[in-house]
Amino acid sequence: MPESLAVRRADVSNAITRVHEVLDAFASRDHSGEILTAIRHFPAREAQVADFPEWVNANLVSAYAAKGIRRLYTHQAAAAEAVHAGKNIVIVTPTASGKTLCYNLPVLNAVLENSDARALYLFPTKALAQDQLAELYDLNQRLENRFGVFTYDGDTPADARKSIREKGHIILTNPDMLHSGILPHHTRWTRLFENLRYIVLDELHTYRGVFGSHLCNVLRRLRRIARFYGRDLQFICCSATIANPGELASRLVESEVEVLDSNGAPAAEKTFVFYNPPVVNRALGIRRSYINESARVSQEFLKHDLQTMVFANSRLHTEILLTYLQQANPRLPGKPETIRGYRGGYLPNERREIERGLRDGKIRGVVSTSALELGIDVGSLDTVVMAGYPGTIAATWQRAGRAGRRSGSSCAVLVASSSPLDQFMVRHPDYFFGNTPEHAFIQPDNLEILVNHLKCAAFELPIKPNEKFGDVDVADLCARLAAAGFLHLAGENYHWTHEAYPADTISLRSVTSDNFVIIDITGEPNVVGEIDFPSALVFVHEKAIYLHGGQQYHVEHLDFKERKAYVKRVDVDYYTDAIRYTQVRVLEIASTLRNPAAATAKLRKTSSALPDASSSFTSLISTTSFASSYSHGDVQVRSQVVGFKKIKFFTNENIGDGKLELPENEMHTTAYWITLERPLLESLPFSVSERQSGMFGLLHALESVATLLLMCDRRDLGTAIGERPPDAGQESDPIVSLRMEDAVSANAEFFEPNLYLYDAYPGGIGFSEPLFCAHDLLMQKTRELISFCECEQGCPSCVGPAGDLAPRAKEAALAILDGLCA
Template structure:
């Protein structure tokens, strides 16, 4: 940046990876600070007096990739920006100008106005970035006949594994000298694609085996930075990546992108495909379909994909739960004044302050100049921002250690650790298999060693959804003349229990062995929405000698698969209630969906808010 602008101003990165010994120098000397909402939230705003030099002279706030601030993360970011504007104006007397850079958004002006609570925004729609022509290919894995149930079994038609198909495509790309990113929806899929691609290259291009790797969340900062640098400098030909590479990071010229399954929104698909062809050269994007109904829908009707409008970015800065968290944080940073701070936090400020007072978080300041309207933070936490997670990310993490050299391989969220690094699990890191030999719950550490095995492991588990109430979720405007059932929404407790795991052959997918597994249950609070299935429907199904519970379960998964067509969500954001043999209580006859993010992020209740889905209740 210094070279680009021919200037000697001090430009510094201030994020979670910045060494503590460098932070004091940055606060005292930096002219241009590159940071993120997380650091504003937990460091800059709570300790704003340490940043007095910067905040007193702050003239511009530039927010890149503004379209990524949506959903629950966007809600938190919007309130962090309000806190920043409040501190700047109320304490340091400055009113910085906002500049937003965005792409892949249907409503950029409205979105950023809500994001930063701005009255007006000028929109510049010139795309000056160099971009060549792009070929976009839809790739449906071929169909094969397969026998089930032995020699006397029936023949079924199945598609080839899309994971294997992507791996062959990935290997072809790097063998032809094309720099490539293979986008996968989960960390495990990234590891599998890398493993399979390396197996292919061992036969077809052995010198290229080490020219590809995985880039995803969970890796330690040092490893991530090295991968970014190697990709940018051309030392790597390609990576299998999650959406961590969808935006933001400059990885140099990319020739092709592969997309393993629909990523959850058209905006994300175009954003990923836009990583290639950024230097006025031709580029290629290949979308490889899974066998699920949503991917097959797009394969059979490409016009529905290419003609589908980009989704609107939505930010709900009035969510009372999130608003209460940030008002407590704001009061810690500087006393809340009802007279002036309503401009920042909206008309519900008074009621939320009252709620926080009743909970023992705020107290009235009787000695201030506006004694009746000034509120100080007195809550139990020394710094309330430390307890507010803005990305729905879990704080409790497990370390994965290579026993051979005591090297830290990864840090995994608690909920994922119980699925991935239990004792006896095969854990994958950069395409290499590790056997977990010890899983220490007290120290939150998994110890593993490299192994060469031809199987993978999969947990046997079940999840119970215990609904804690039942408020009607219909909107007042919903008019149905002949309701046959009810739709409801409320908080719930999600509890997962593990009772074993399978060892499964890689080549045949046959179960080789079944092992018992005892882990403590993992529980979290969330939100659920459900539709009661009327008794008349159950009787009609049973009269036809059909399986009622299996049918209702299939209907739940059908609903999960079509939701990304109507909402900005991914397949991993929502879950459904599944039949299991370990139920300990009677299960009501219902179709239930729940937020898979601890605390809930509002997606479940959005399902009922969509009028097109009300037809399920008629």
């Protein structure tokens, strides 16, 4: 056996031993059996291989052989054959199964056979494109530079762009650059479009919700331009495991797509652990902080010299965990930091340096948001710790897959928070391990999205009569846009006439494309990061403590005009958390159903004792008020950051607060809501504050159950409570402070409150109508969640933290539900 291989096997076996030592340590502390709720072992899997197809160019086979790839995995061979046969395909295999080769092999073969052939690779992030560039560059070197491969994104120097347009056989870019930098300037890209053959969509599962809906419209514009140049495009898609990859791919490319979901890649053994932080107060249902427990679990792995990746669900939690782990593993004098953070907002060079450090093994631990969830090559990590359930089964498996890759034993630990969804998963591990991952939904014909892309399409090429663009009446929309001054009808075609350049003002991912630059002014001004507009209001408002790479900065000034945040380095023992208020206004009701509910049930019981029961009941019910109604429709959501809290590290004590005056954010979206009408509220035997706490608690539980029923990410839904306006669309007052504490202490009761669950994206992504249709099931499952919870007065796992609510909030929430379900 070669010495290097022997050493590697010894390291792998050593890692397995150390992983088991850590798990044994956890088990020894779990006397009650309530902490480690599941330990699942997945054995190693052998590779299934096949030969290179006969049609593959001999030089390409030799180049792969020089890299150590002499045979293909069976799914790689099947994908290559399908692409060679001219089919649109979607390859669905787990992380680290060699999906890159599935598209590189047939594309490079086509380029080697015909030097005019062109391909466009789309990646959701710039980092992924850079990662794939390194792989293709290596192959190109081995093939004596027989093709041109370049990235084309916002970081590409202006003087290099012309050369890329002429010499690039394979262009690596992202949907945002395709939308704003390539399609509007297609006349400069004639060499590409006249020969374009393949479109590669990597990480397909990320194109869901609003981003996926935008991408579908961008691809409509791409196919339209390709047809203009006489090209028919072939799509090669790659996806992690989701429930409906074929449906998502065919909706995105609007063509038939063949699904290839068998996996021939080997897999190392993996241990998956569900870790539920211990209960510290059983009556209140309070557990140890999951952030602190995640830090403890991660530190246990790091102490055993296991390279560890920690995933947090927010930027703030990423930086808090990083602070804790850096304090537990102080940097040695003259040595680089071994524990690093990784998230959006770090500068590109900093992120590339961290990726290299992970591959080289110099960085032993990294704390990341979902930014490292995708297939960026960071080598073979030993363990992954997830601080909180990521929101979907698919994302959880994706994160767990970052450990181990193809060789070496690995361990993934999910540390549950107190939220109902996290608690459901760790208490019902069979649901997680036995269920298929979630569906990915898109709504490309959402008018707000589609009209914006129709404007872009008109800018790119005149819109012809009877032209199809989605499932809408294009002629009618063009006539409306012409009336608004955007288009002009010349002959039979509509032409763009507006002065503005439409793609520049449309962001594919957020409400606004404006970013703030964060500048450290402690010494010489130095750019340390960037942040999008909505996040800037939350994280870099004046007097905030901004955390970056474990370093604390005090925000001195937020300049809205110049889009700059000025910060100074500080060393404090607290961080800040923004307080946001939200108000929802109904614009248009799509559908409403009313139910007499509890009132009807009581009347039915009373009337059964009367002589002529049926006629009496009929006459009584005709004069009865309805107890509740539920609706869905269009709403306007207005939110504003109005203050902040100072939270002490480690103990989470609130040590102060402050008020802020920042701009409001407005969003037109769709919502589902329940109206609690006056008869129902007046029949509840509770005080005003207890009723209001019951409503907030009910909404807390409804959000968790809705997330589970829709199989969506919890960040896709927002919640709010507001008084029902007399008429939909009526102007409402400015945003009023409406915190849990304010509601509990208020003397005035809501007249007839609406409990809103709204789509957290402009225009909505289609969740409100399914919730409206599943109303009865939603009520039933929410009642089960609250009633089966073991706490006495409410806890974070059912109606929310007891300290934030009136004492009988749990009872009140159940009483409201009884009224809704009766």
